Amino acid sequence: MAQSKLHIAMNPWFAFGHLNAFLHLSNLIAARGHRISFLTPKKAQAKLEDFNNHPDLIKFIPLTVPHVEGLPVGAETTNDVPDHQGSLIMTAMDKTRPEVEAILKDLKPDVVFFDFTYWLPEVTKQLGIKSLQYCITSASTVAYILVRSSTKLDEGQQLTEDELMKPPADFPPSSTITLHRHEARALSFTTxxxxxxxxxxxxxxxxxxxxxxxYGFRSCREIEGTYCDYIENHFKKPSILFGPTIPQLPTTPLDENKAKWLGQFKPGSVVFCAFGSECVMEKNNFQELLLGIELTGLPFFIGLKPPSGTETIDEALPEGFKERVQGRGIVEGGWIQQLQIMAHPSVGCFISHGGLSSVTEALVNNTQLVIIPQRGDQYIIARLMSGDMKVAVEVEMREEDGWYSKENVCTTVKSVMDEGNETGKQIRANKLKLKEFLLDENLESTYLDSALDRLKETLLK
Structure with a gap:
């Protein structure tokens, strides 16, 4: 088996963040000559095909997504519905079980990579196929929340807010991860x-x-090795690190007008803020963030979705804000070229919500990193980066409700932008070391080869 080529089936959650992550891994695995059968909703296949780098080895298997009452006709992915209907898409995905079972019975792959279809291991066991849960969140999140959740669930209980605020008693002693009250409350509701x-x-x-x-994670030992070991020791099953997903240099150049605007400022002087394509803030938090960035006196580019209760960015701006920052600040509400903006020489600080992809993009660029986590695994990633790794700083928030003041935003940004500040110096030095490690040309291939070897030696022996 050590020298043989694998046949791997992919069954990701019907959300493009997951579909794209699984396809990225599929491309890396197929580059080594392994065969991939990629299960995907029919309409989603058309959007993925252009990103299939090995069509001779990666074959899409279209799934018929059953209609579920309450969903728009033809809805197949979370991209087709508002956030509150995501659960109905999950119900529809669960109803693909008979079709998935028939496909796997016919294909007979060596292993199936999946994430949210909790019933899939039961199917694969009956068919004599192995299953690997490929998590696109961080290993530290799984370790902090889900390992002990499994124990509580076996006891018919749920993790309480107080329990979520503190790490488990047997957690890695090197970890700095804890949660604030409002974060524990939000995670308890979400889970x-x-x-x-x-x-x-x-x-x-x-x-x-x-x-x-x-289990598989898109991370590396140098960042999350202790958490990966913790998961493996608890469940007594192999926990495999496939290496971090390093963003590729964009082939499309930065919009000419934005490049010209950024180019008028000196290197490393611009503050860039973006919270991803899904984050919708409350209006008061949104305005306080903008006022804090304004207070720094630095030039800035902000790309955020209009906050809840508003239709456009302009109607959500603080009173007089647009006039006060004219010439040194831009706020936009649509899609932005995040990686291209971050890579511009004038950008010196990136304010992020702590999403794993955004944080990774910041780590391989020269920007200082400030994190204001908004939900879910972002709380854990923020502690991982600011505490364990010391490559970022967080804006101080109120324990009970997560409120932050414009003064806190301003102070935090200036602490990393001021070259004489000791915190800024330490963050910059640590981040430079990590950047050099992550951009090592052999990192991706070394981790992937090691992961595939371990997959064969443990699951497929």
């Missing part, structure tokens, strides 16, 4: 909400962890 028919999000992920033959 225990219904996600699919008759099952909570927490149960869905824990059952998948419990029943899978192994």
């Amino acid at each position: 225990h909400r219904t996600y699919g028919e008759g099952i909570s999000f927490h149960e869905r992920i824990v059952y998948a962890l419990r029943d899978a033959d192994g």
